[in-house]
Amino acid sequence: MDRIPEVAVVGAGIVGLCTAYALVERGASVRVYESGVPGHGQSGGQSRIFRHAHDDSRLVAFTREGRAVWDEWADRLGAELVSPDGVVALGGAVPDRLRILREAGGIPARPVDGTELRARMPLLADYQGPAMLDEGGGAIRTRTAIERLTGALGDRVVTDEVISVHPTGQGTVEVLSAAGRAQYATAVVCAGLGTARLARGVGLSLPVRPAAHVRLTFRVRGTPPERVACLQDSSGHFGETGVYAAPYPGNDRYAVGLSQTVGVREDGSFVDPGELVALNDRARAYVSRALPGLDPEPVEYLHCWVTSLPWSEDGMAVWEAEGIFFAAGHNLFKQAPRLGRALAGAATGEGLEEDLRPAAKLGRPR
Structure with missing residues (x-):
């Protein structure tokens, strides 16, 4: 009879894959349950932004530590996982963000003028307002990250839908799935929209706010630039x-993408499906005004779920119940390697980091 692994990880999005990989680093045996294709739910798409700027200095420090893990894993997995071209941010929040980054220390971020802004973001229309460059940020190569982690985990990732995760009362955790029943020393649930449902099965009510999000992809006009930064625009200069x-x-x-989301009911149905279409139209209009370096006709659409916590768009937390850990939050792709190591530590008996407990409200503006 095959030996059952020590830890079950539910969900093979980026957080689940990073948690499983961090468990393997520790020498723990692990099984990852995924009902679909790894990385094609809330982790879908070809790119994400790695940025250090947050309103909570604790989260800035967490992100800084995470950047080092991205680099370490890039070397080990033999692939670029975060681009070196930085993140440009526009708008009135720039001075406060720079102050928080300076206070955190060790993060290369600075204001930029119009000349450097055009060099870093050649796709952008003329802009003369407050702007900053996070030099240590960049575009996360999401498909590469998912593929390399999935490949490294090999047959530890199984295609199976988890129906229930619950403590047995005998110091173990039982996972009931569509294809079987197995017991583990502990379990980590990183199932996106499904995390709150599984947590209710052990008496936890996670304050996750589900919503839907839109992201469009556009072709670059002419020859692609050798360097182009990621963009965060809170200026309103271009209408958003x-x-x-x-x-x-x-x-x-x-x-x-626009940070606005479309609300959904608890059963997952949309309050107003037309709002998704409206967000698509607004994103296209923004590109026409702000990014003349792009053809304004989208070539790809991504519609995905968002699971945010009430204290911050960047908030995250981990709930614990009798050997089961439930991770939830939004904008977690950039945090995934660092969060994965923290979850792996908790699952192997080191205890959960205090800043990740719900009472800490990590990500809340300070």
């Missing part, structure tokens, strides 16, 4: 105050 954008590998395409 919550825009983020990141290049694809090769810089021939650029993904643009």
Whole structure:
């Protein structure tokens, strides 16, 4: 009879894969349950932004530590996982963000003028307002990260839907799945929209706010630039105050999303499906005004779920119940290697970091 692994990880998005990889680093045996294709749920798409700037200095420090893990894993997995071209941020929040980054220490970020802004972001229309460059940020190569981690985990990743995770009362955790039943020493649930449902099965009510999000991808006009930074635009100068954008590998395409989301009911149905169409239209209009270096006709659409916590768009937390850990939050792709190591430590008996407990409200503006 095959030996059952020590730890079950539910969900093979980026957080689940990073947690499993960090467990393997520690020599722990692990099984990862995924009902679909790894990395094609809330971790879908070709790029994400790695940025250090946050409103909570604790989260800035957490992110700084995470950047080192991204670099370490890039060397080990033999692939670029974060581009070296930085992140440009626009808008009135720039001075406060720079102050928090300076206080954190060790993060190369600085204001930039119009000349350097054009060099870093050649796709952008003329802009003369406050701007900064996070030199240690960049575009996360999401597909590469998912593929390399999945490949490294090999047959530890199984295609199976988890129905229930619960303590047995005998110091173990039982996982009931579509294809079987197994017991583990502990379990980590990183199932995105499904995390709150599984947590309810052990008496936890996670304050996760589900919503839907839109991100469009556009072709770069002409020859792709050798260097192009990611973009965060909260300026309102081009008609929107919550825009983020990141290049694809090769810089021939650029993904643009609005931070606004579309609300959903508890059963997952949309309050107003037309709001998704409206967000698509607003993103296209923004590109026409702000990014003349892009063809304004989208070539790809990504619609995905968002699971945010009430204290911050960047908030994250981990709930614990009798040997089961439930991770939840939004904008977690950039945090995944560092969060994965923290979850692996908790699952192997080191205890959960205090800043990750729900009472800490990590990500809350200070």
